[in-house]
């Protein structure tokens with residue numbers, strides 16, 4: 383049975399609630415990278431979620447290369463880079479760093495692009511993992527497996543923040559369709575919000591921009607329909 387869109391958003395909200403506000407605020411940023419970081423990611427993976435929360439909190443843009451199970455577009459590159467199929471895999475073109483292990487990645491990001499402090503929930507070991515696994519469980523396998531899709535010529539762009547349930551359902555679909563995208567994190571109180579409002583006209587996410595078709599849009603339901611229509615097979 384297919385759930386209505388708002389039921390998916392409600393479950394995505396429960397997922398965010400399970401993480402006690404992780405990935406809600408974008409206020410911990412320090413030094414800025416010159417080039418965007420690159421993350422080989424599975425949206426429904428609890429380890430990847432830890433990293434994406436840190437990216438929102440540190441107010442960092444990141445190129446997302448979706449690597450869902452059964453995916454063919456970026457998995458081979460990730461394996462060639464790091465030698466194994468394990469996600470998350472972070473590549474920082476600014477320093478040459480390449481890291482597996484979500485805890486190591488969060489620590490690296492906090493040290494290089496924040497004040498070195500790791501948020502409380504990310505320091506709670508088993509509680510950290512259990513809550514992130516619970517967040518994934520609420521989404522029941524969404525954002526985990528590849529669906530047949532057409533590759534875009536240029537990466538898409540998404541304005542989002544990790545804890546937003548409307549953004550979550552869009553990121554899940556981008557992952558399933560293996561569509562690469564530049565993720566602009568605009569968490570609450572993020573310094574990046576001003577530039578986003580100047581571009582889009584208002585503060586609302588998700589906001590998708592597709593340079594392949596010149597389409598730009600708000601509204602998660604419309605974005606899902608657009609992605610399925612243009613890139614789904």
Ligand SMILES: N[C@@H](CCC(=O)N[C@@H](CS)C(=O)NCC(=O)O)C(=O)O
Nearest residue numbers: 427428429467468469470483484485
């Ligand atoms: N300890 C690792 C665990 C990462 C992990 O187990 N990731 C899973 C996805 S949730 C994975 O890479 N599975 C292999 C696959 O999807 O092919 C971390 O914290 O980053």
